[in-house]
Amino acid sequence: MVSTSGLVRGLLRALALAENAALVTLLGALVVLAGGQILLRQLDVALTWVDPLTRLLVLWVGIFGAVAASRENQHIAIDALSRFLPPRLQLAAGAVVGLFASGVCAVLAYEAARFVQFEHEGHTAALGGVPAWILALVLPLGFGLIAIRYAILFGSRVRALAAARADT
Amino acid sequence: MIAVSLALLVVALLGAPLFAVIAASALTGFASSGIDLSAVVIEFNRLAETPLLVAIPLFTFAGYLLGESGAPQRIVRLTQSFLGWLPGGLALVAIATCALFTAFTGASGVTIIALGALLYPAFQYAGYPERFSLGLITSSGSLGVLFAPSLPLILYGIVAQQLGVGRPVSIEELFVAGLLPGLLMLVMLGAWSVWRNRALRAPLAAFSWTQAFAAVRESAWEIPLPFVVLGGIYGGFFAVSEAAAVTVIYVLVVEVLILREIPVARLPDIMRRSMVLVGAVLAILGMALASTNYLIDAEVPVKLFDAVRSHISSQLTFLLMLNVFLLLLGMILDIFSAIVIMIPLILPMAIGYGVDPLHLGIVFLANMQIGYFTPPVGMNLFIASHRFGKPVLELCRAAIPFFFILLAAVLIITYWPALSLVLVR
Numbered sequence: 001m002v003s004t005s006g007l008v009r010g011l012l013r014a015l016a017l018a019e020n021a022a023l024v025t026l027l028g029a030l031v032v033l034a035g036g037q038i039l040l041r042q043l044d045v046a047l048t049w050v051d052p053l054t055r056l057l058v059l060w061v062g063i064f065g066a067v068a069a070s071r072e073n074q075h076i077a078i079d080a081l082s083r084f085l086p087p088r089l090q091l092a093a094g095a096v097v098g099l100f101a102s103g104v105c106a107v108l109a110y111e112a113a114r115f116v117q118f119e120h121e122g123h124t125a126a127l128g129g130v131p132a133w134i135l136a137l138v139l140p141l142g143f144g145l146i147a148i149r150y151a152i153l154f155g156s157r158v159r160a161l162a163a164a165r166a167d168t
Numbered sequence: 169m170i171a172v173s174l175a176l177l178v179v180a181l182l183g184a185p186l187f188a189v190i191a192a193s194a195l196t197g198f199a200s201s202g203i204d205l206s207a208v209v210i211e212f213n214r215l216a217e218t219p220l221l222v223a224i225p226l227f228t229f230a231g232y233l234l235g236e237s238g239a240p241q242r243i244v245r246l247t248q249s250f251l252g253w254l255p256g257g258l259a260l261v262a263i264a265t266c267a268l269f270t271a272f273t274g275a276s277g278v279t280i281i282a283l284g285a286l287l288y289p290a291f292q293y294a295g296y297p298e299r300f301s302l303g304l305i306t307s308s309g310s311l312g313v314l315f316a317p318s319l320p321l322i323l324y325g326i327v328a329q330q331l332g333v334g335r336p337v338s339i340e341e342l343f344v345a346g347l348l349p350g351l352l353m354l355v356m357l358g359a360w361s362v363w364r365n366r367a368l369r370a371p372l373a374a375f376s377w378t379q380a381f382a383a384v385r386e387s388a389w390e391i392p393l394p395f396v397v398l399g400g401i402y403g404g405f406f407a408v409s410e411a412a413a414v415t416v417i418y419v420l421v422v423e424v425l426i427l428r429e430i431p432v433a434r435l436p437d438i439m440r441r442s443m444v445l446v447g448a449v450l451a452i453l454g455m456a457l458a459s460t461n462y463l464i465d466a467e468v469p470v471k472l473f474d475a476v477r478s479h480i481s482s483q484l485t486f487l488l489m490l491n492v493f494l495l496l497l498g499m500i501l502d503i504f505s506a507i508v509i510m511i512p513l514i515l516p517m518a519i520g521y522g523v524d525p526l527h528l529g530i531v532f533l534a535n536m537q538i539g540y541f542t543p544p545v546g547m548n549l550f551i552a553s554h555r556f557g558k559p560v561l562e563l564c565r566a567a568i569p570f571f572f573i574l575l576a577a578v579l580i581i582t583y584w585p586a587l588s589l590v591l592v593r
Contacts, residue, residue: 023443024436034413059216061225065447075185076448080500082183093182100179101188111206139209
């Protein structure tokens with residue numbers, strides 16, 4: 001029998017795999033494109049779409065990298081103070097941080113979704129005629145995934161706090 | 169507004185990810201001036217409009233690949249065969265290799281992990297005092313921040329260009345400006361290390377042509393890399409982003425296809441780990457684009473400059489205060505966040521006092537470089553503590569003399585602008 005928490009864990013693992021696959025593919029494409037561009041310049045071939053696509057890939061790599069960083073709680077942070085807190089206060093600090101970060105990222109995801117909607121209504125065309133709103137979808141997706149990861153961090157710290165309280 | 173700022177400061181000190189703190193401050197700022205909040209996301213999206221940014225993922229990936237290959241061992245053997253015959257030669261080997269390696273890996277702690285494990289046992293074997301060896305390795309982990317193509321140099325250039333104040337700063341010029349100040353740091357550390365270990369008369373080994381030749385042959389594939397990259401940039405053959413692409417392709421071909429030290433199957437994991445750092449840096453950069461935009465709209469830099477100008481009149485005093493401020497800042501903030509958060513405030517002020525933007529960048533980075541190993545947060549203290557299994561406190565003590573030497577170097581760099589600017593002009 002598969003428990004709900006087991007199912008959730010399985011889903012999260014699958015999600016992490018998909019995110020990693022996206023990250024590796026995007027970076028691979030970036031390397032090929034950036035290298036290819038030098039070659040093309042040597043051959044005096046100018047393709048107008050290569051440059052904007054490269055820049056777009058940098059944004060996407062950055063977003064998926066940020067998602068991976070949030071999964072491992074490896075975002076740049078000031079850990080001077082929390083490092084010296086007693087264990088239980090460290091858990092409490094982790095809970096506050098998780099709640100705060102997931103809240104901020106949820107707002108960002110919502111605003112990003114509105115941004116996608118503006119682009120959709122404005123019928124903005126971007127690269128090679130692909131509608132701009134499709135390319136912008138990565139923003140709400142990325143912030144949403146980060147928000148989920150910090151919500152999980154919040155949950156795990158709260159549970160650990162409750163367990164620590166039950167022990168004493 | 170003040171209550172919000174205080175609350176944000178508290179969550180930041182509790183260890184909240186800084187990109188979220190900056191985003192929250194931009195969101196509340198925009199909200200208070202009645203601007204649509206989606207402006208934050210639109211500004212973040214501008215990351216896709218910054219051509220130079222492509223250099224960051226490419227150089228970082230190349231640096232991680234080098235760190236995973238046998239390149240660190242080969243660099244150490246190579247420098248050892250050329251500098252090992254000098255008294256105190258091993259210390260010079262450590263300083264030179266750390267600087268070279270950090271410039272390419274972007275001062276992300278990779279240096280201590282990749283080189284520390286090779287150098288520390290060598291120091292013990294050669295009879296160096298333990299405290300000296302630990303201090304040198306810990307403080308050398310950030311040496312090389314001023315050398316091209318280091319990530320902090322590129323990031324400073326990008327942030328300064330986005331601000332568009334003063335004369336435009338190019339990354340190529342920054343790469344040149346960092347050269348002499350970076351060398352000054354190496355020379356001062358090297359001189360002290362040799363003097364400190366003058367009792368260790370016995371050199372590591374006599375210089376031998378056969379050994380030097382063998383080491384050169386062994387590193388035959390890596391030796392051209394700095395020349396291709398730096399020569400290409402300084403000589404005007406490639407732009408910085410092209411140099412990054414050349415570096416990553418060269419390193420991939422050499423380490424994966426020719427030397428076969430990194431199996432293809434391990435590439436995805438190296439890619440992911442390097443992009444975690446890139447994602448973390450780009451997240452704070454993207455959010456800082458939004459918060460800077462708000463700060464400029466609210467004329468914060470101008471007000472700040474007016475407030476400071478009423479207390480400080482001379483450029484010299486301004487620079488001195490800047491040194492003190494950055495030392496304190498370096499104690500709590502890492503170099504990447506410091507650049508994206510503080511440069512938008514400090515650069516306009518520095519220009520007001522007649523400081524050249526290139527010089528400011530070098531002073532800022534040199535100052536923040538010390539922060540890597542200043543207690544309590546200095547990242548390299550913790551990495552070294554983890555790597556060598558020593559308490560952080562012991563490493564702090566070991567790093568003290570190196571702190572003062574590099575501080576002296578920072579003061580020279582600050583008050584002698586020509587050192588940074590002479591090669592640019």
